[in-house]
Amino acid sequence: MSAFLTLYAGLAREGPGTPEDVAWAAEIAGLAPDAAILDAGCGTGGDIEALLDAAPHGTVTAIDQEGSFIRAVRQDWAADDRVWAEVGDMSDLKGEYDLIWSAGAVYFLGVTQALAAWRDALRPGGAVAFSHPCHFTATPSQQARGFWEGFETTDAAGIDAQVREAGYRTRATRKVADAGWETYYLGLCARAKQLRPRADAEMTKVLDAAEAEIAAWRAVKDETGYLLSVVKPA
């Protein structure tokens, strides 16, 4: 396994978010207790428990392109037949769902592209809830823009424009709270501390990059972060 995966496959989640975010999105989406949910880009499955809390008689299909993440999900949820996890490409979904949940993964496809690709996978009345990089000021500093280097980042109005371009309407949005980032980074720091004493050159580079990311986020967190949007086809 690469140093990157050795670090990240050992985490409970691969990005910021809280169970409260999931509960809030489920309420806005009007999720029924027996809903069929897809977790697109599920990582190691950090949101599955909260998704099942929102739909206790429903199902969660968890998809990620990374095999080691899916193995972790299968191990954690082997005893629960409400959960199905598979390696797959989230741009090519099979099945029909009441909610497509995607935390911190839509930016790999682009908002408009992801929503357009997911339209046929939504049941009538279905919703998509996704968290996405967002600037919370009209004039983000160079440091804040640099935090998302390589990904085009806009503000809430810009994300809404991309949602509309895909033929959806935004029902509600909220900022992923700093607590969601701190929880994620706490797990990352703990895993880094375990790995640091025996780290080779490749692992040292990966750990240094993770620690630099945490410091960078703390410096810009008032200017930029994740916006959680709940959207439905227009």
Ligand SMILES: C[S@@+](CC[C@H](N)C(=O)[O-])C[C@H]1O[C@@H](n2cnc3c(N)ncnc32)[C@H](O)[C@@H]1O
């Ligand atoms: C930042 S992580 C977030 C993971 C998880 N949602 C969480 O919050 O812990 C983004 C995930 O998207 C997955 N991913 C990226 N592009 C994908 C694709 N085309 N199909 C499936 N998974 C993808 C990555 O492997 C990664 O696990």
